[in-house]
Amino acid sequence: MPLIKEAIEKILGLASIQTQIVGSQIFTNSDLELVKDAVTDILKVRNLSGIVDYLKNNFDSKLPVLIHVESPTRVNVLTRFNRDLHRSTLIEAHAFTPEIAFGRYYDIESFNILLQSCFVQTELRDTLLGIVGNVKDENVTNFGDDGVSQQVTAKTGVATVGPVKLPNPVWLKPFRTFVEIEQPLSAFVFRMKDGPSASLFEADGGAWKVVAVQEIKSYLSTALNLQVESGEIVIVG
Known part of the structure; x- marks a missing residue:
C-alpha cells in the first residue's frame, strides 16, 4: 500500500507542474528547472537576400537579433544571450566565390x-x-x-x-x-x-576586406531599414 500511495502522490504532483516562459527560455514551476530548446540545424544560404527575406518575415519569431558580418564571405544572424550566456545562430550566409590563386603563374x-x-x-x-x-x-x-x-x-x-x-x-x-x-x-x-x-x-594589404564588410553592412542596413531603426536588428562587423 505505501508504494501505491507514493505512486499516486507522484502522479498528482506531476499533474500540477506548469511551465513559464522567461525571456526566450522555458522553466517548470516544480523546481525552476530550465527546459532546453531542441537543437536544430542552422539555416544556410548563399546570398545576402536570403538573410533579408528571413528577417523581414520574422519566420521563427526570434527578433531582436544581431547580424554579425564576420568576413567578406560570411554573415551570421545570432540571438541574444540566454541564461547560460550562449548565443544561437539562426541563419548564416556563405558567399559563392570563384577560386583565384593570386601569386600563381x-x-x-x-x-x-x-x-x-x-x-x-x-x-x-x-x-x-x-x-x-x-x-x-x-x-x-x-x-x-x-x-x-x-x-x-x-x-x-x-x-x-x-x-x-x-x-x-x-x-x-x-x-x-x-x-x-x-x-x-x-x-x-x-x-x-x-x-x-x-x-x-x-x-x-587586405584593405579590400574592410571595404567589403562596410558595403555588406550598408546593404543590410538599407534592406532592413525599419527593423534596424526600431532596434529589432543590430548589425556589427
Whole structure:
C-alpha cells in the first residue's frame, strides 16, 4: 500500500507542474528547472537576400537579433544571450566565390580565361586582356633600374609588333564577396615570365576586406531599414 500511495502522490504532483516562459527560455514551476530548446540545424544560404527575406518575415519569431558580418564571405544572424550566456545562430550566409590563386603563374590561355570569368569588366582589365592576348614572343624583358618594370613583345597594331611595357600597379575588381554588393577595387602587381606566363599579386594589404564588410553592412542596413531603426536588428562587423 505505501508504494501505491507514493505512486499516486507522484502522479498528482506531476499533474500540477506548469511551465513559464522567461525571456526566450522555458522553466517548470516544480523546481525552476530550465527546459532546453531542441537543437536544430542552422539555416544556410548563399546570398545576402536570403538573410533579408528571413528577417523581414520574422519566420521563427526570434527578433531582436544581431547580424554579425564576420568576413567578406560570411554573415551570421545570432540571438541574444540566454541564461547560460550562449548565443544561437539562426541563419548564416556563405558567399559563392570563384577560386583565384593570386601569386600563381598561369599560362596565357588560362590567365585570359581567369580575367574574363573571375573579374568585373573594367577598362584596365580589358587592357590586360589586350596585352596577354597579343604576346608574340616567349621572352619577357626586365628593364630600368627599379627591378620592377617589364616589357613583352606584342602585337601593337593591325600588322605591327613591338615592345609593350606592362602596367603596374593594376587596379582590378575580382569576385571576392557577395554578388549583391559592388566588388571592391584593389591594387595588384602584374608580372610575367618567359613561356610566357602571367600572375597577379595582391598589393593592398587586405584593405579590400574592410571595404567589403562596410558595403555588406550598408546593404543590410538599407534592406532592413525599419527593423534596424526600431532596434529589432543590430548589425556589427
